[in-house]
Amino acid sequence: MLVDEALRARRSVRAFLPQPVPRVVIEEILKSAARAPSGTNIQPWKIHVVAGEVRDRLVREVLAYRHTEPADTHAEFPRWGKRKEPYVTRMRTLGKAMYGLLGIPKGDPAANERQWARNYQFFDAPVGLILTIDKDLDVMSFFDTGMFAMAIMLAAKARGLDTCGQGAWNNYWSVTRRVLNVPDDQYIVCGISLGYADETAPVNGLLSEREPVESFATFHGF
Numbered sequence: 001m002l003v004d005e006a007l008r009a010r011r012s013v014r015a016f017l018p019q020p021v022p023r024v025v026i027e028e029i030l031k032s033a034a035r036a037p038s039g040t041n042i043q044p045w046k047i048h049v050v051a052g053e054v055r056d057r058l059v060r061e062v063l064a065y066r067h068t069e070p071a072d073t074h075a076e077f078p079r080w081g082k083r084k085e086p087y088v089t090r091m092r093t094l095g096k097a098m099y100g101l102l103g104i105p106k107g108d109p110a111a112n113e114r115q116w117a118r119n120y121q122f123f124d125a126p127v128g129l130i131l132t133i134d135k136d137l138d139v140m141s142f143f144d145t146g147m148f149a150m151a152i153m154l155a156a157k158a159r160g161l162d163t164c165g166q167g168a169w170n171n172y173w174s175v176t177r178r179v180l181n182v183p184d185d186q187y188i189v190c191g192i193s194l195g196y197a198d199e200t201a202p203v204n205g206l207l208s209e210r211e212p213v214e215s216f217a218t219f220h221g222f
């Protein structure tokens with residue numbers, strides 16, 4: 001698959017088939033993705049690849065923990081900047097489209113909660129990826145890790161696999177840390193669900209909007 005094709009074909013998938021992903025395929029994806037650039041080549045990313053029993057235990061423990069009013073419902077690092085326009089509108093547009101496809105009406109907190117909890121089941125994907133970085137690193141390492149994450153998404157797409165990036169895994173980090181033995185000196189940056197898309201699920205028909213190039217690019221000297 002050409003890179004441009006993969007870029008255009010990739011979408012966040014939020015319903016997966018149970019079909020397992022062979023470890024060798026994941027290793028290939030990670031080998032390619034590790035070609036992602038990073039400032040001064042420090043390659044700050046670490047990744048936990050979670051499947052089988054461990055995946056099921058992580059899902060079970062996070063879901064159980066969510067109902068105990070835990071203290072770590074926020075990321076360990078500053079996450080949300082000021083909520084302002086145009087970002088709030090874009091976020092709402094996405095939410096409206098997604099919840100519309102899911103058939104969840106506005107003002108149904110129980111259904112919203114059930115859908116949000118799907119994050120912590122990796123949307124039924126057989127593989128969950130948890131990305132971490134050393135807490136001593138700075139914002140540029142988050143940037144590097146984002147490029148690594150995107151490279152994973154594209155390398156997966158090129159192999160007929162789909163993904164969903166998940167900031168949701170910033171939350172309940174104490175459980176993830178314990179179950180996966182993530183050292184205390186690492187931030188849990190995000191999760192990625194990885195697997196084969198359930199093409200029959202309406203939510204996977206979501207094509208999120210994008211702003212036109214002229215709205216975000218300023219050309220100089222042309």
Ligand SMILES: Cc1cc2nc3c(=O)[nH]c(=O)nc-3n(C[C@H](O)[C@H](O)[C@H](O)COP(=O)(O)O)c2cc1C
Nearest residue numbers: 010011012014094119164165166167168169190208
């Ligand atoms: C860093 C990051 C965190 C995200 N967190 C979540 C999440 O927790 N749950 C979710 O359903 N989607 C999550 N997404 C997916 C975004 O909603 C999605 O990328 C965006 O709406 C654009 O849609 P697309 O990926 O289908 O092009 C995340 C994406 C990124 C890059």
